[in-house]
Amino acid sequence: xxxxxxxxxxxxxxxxxxxxxxxxxxxxxxxxxxxxxxxxxxxxxxxxxxxxxxxxxxxxxxxxxxxxxxxxxxxxxxxxxxxxxxxxxxxxxxxxxxxxxxxxxxxxxxxxxxxxxxxxxxxxxxxxxxxxxxxxxxxxxxxxxxxxxxxxxxxxxxxxxxxxxxxxxxxxxxxxxxxxxx
Ligand code: S3P
Numbered sequence: 393x394x395x396x397x398x399x400x401x402x403x404x405x406x407x408x409x410x411x412x413x414x415x416x417x418x419x420x421x422x423x424x425x426x427x428x429x430x431x432x433x434x435x436x437x438x439x440x441x442x443x444x445x446x447x448x449x450x451x452x453x454x455x456x457x458x459x460x461x462x463x464x465x466x467x468x469x470x471x472x473x474x475x476x477x478x479x480x481x482x483x484x485x486x487x488x489x490x491x492x493x494x495x496x497x498x499x500x501x502x503x504x505x506x507x508x509x510x511x512x513x514x515x516x517x518x519x520x521x522x523x524x525x526x527x528x529x530x531x532x533x534x535x536x537x538x539x540x541x542x543x544x545x546x547x548x549x550x551x552x553x554x555x556x557x558x559x560x561x562x563x564x565x566x567x568x569x570x571x572x573x574x
Contacts, residue, residue, distance in 0.1 A: 399464070400471045400562075401488055403479040403539055404498035405529055406516055407508035409551050413498060414473035416555030421563065425471035428478055431459045440475075444517035452517075453481060460484055464491045477518065480535055494562060497539035498554070502529045504545065 400417065402410045411427050418425035432455055433439055444452050456478050463469050464487060478484050479495075488495060506526075509519060519525055541562055543554055559565040 398492045398494040399469075400558075401493045401495045401539075402471070402473045402498060403495060403536060404476065404545075405500065405502075405505045405532060405536070406476040406518070406525075407505035407512060408476075408498045408500045408545055409508065409554070410473040410476075410498055412551040413555050413558070414471050416552045417558060418471050420555055420559045420565070421471065423470040424468050425473065426463055426469035427473045428456065428460060428463065429473075429475045431463060432456065432475075435459060439515070441515040441517045449517075453477070457481060457484055457487070461487060464488070464493075476532075479539070480532060485535075485538065494541065495539040496541045496543060496558060496562070497536045498545055499536065499542050500545040502526050504547065505529065 400414075400421075400423075402414050402417075404410050414425045414427065417423075429440055432443070432452075436443060436455065438446075440452065443455070456475065460472075460474070460478060463472055474484075502525075506522060509516060509525070518528065541558075543558060545554060549557075
């Protein structure tokens with residue numbers, strides 16, 4: 393088990409549910425959570441889709457590293473949901489490693505992610521069509537695998553179930569009806 397004081401970094405493919413699991417985990421662990429994409433959008437005053445359209449993917453990736461660093465330097469944010477591509481950059485993985493972090497891959501099937509991508513209101517500039525997204529999904533698995541923990545988002549599990557499972561298995565927190573046992 394990792395140190396309970398470690399920061400939690402959630403990674404995984406687009407549409408897997410990183411932000412929702414982060415919110416539940418924040419409630420269970422009573423720790424602040426932060427969403428890297430939300431920080432970028434707020435700080436830049438621009439949506440990610442517009443940022444990529446106007447400045448290109450490379451600029452977006454540079455900003456991702458810049459804001460990830462800022463988040464990691466700020467000790468208050470102890471649960472961080474990354475954007476699906478942030479973990480692909482070696483510099484970001486090294487940065488995360490250099491801080492005390494427990495990294496968690498929320499793993500799922502391509503079809504599950506694809507369904508959520510289509511149901512979600514979030515506009516995703518990396519999504520062109522199903523075939524291209526499937527290729528991206530396959531390419532990225534080998535890097536998501538490098539995370540410390542892997543949690544399978546089985547279809548029968550809700551995001552809350554997964555957050556509870558993480559609290560129990562990663563942090564040995566006993567759960568009682570969705571709450572921490574006192
Ligand atoms: C991206 C995933 C998005 C967002 C950006 C790029 C990616 O976040 O960071 O559109 O390259 O996979 P989500 O994983 O929350 O969709």
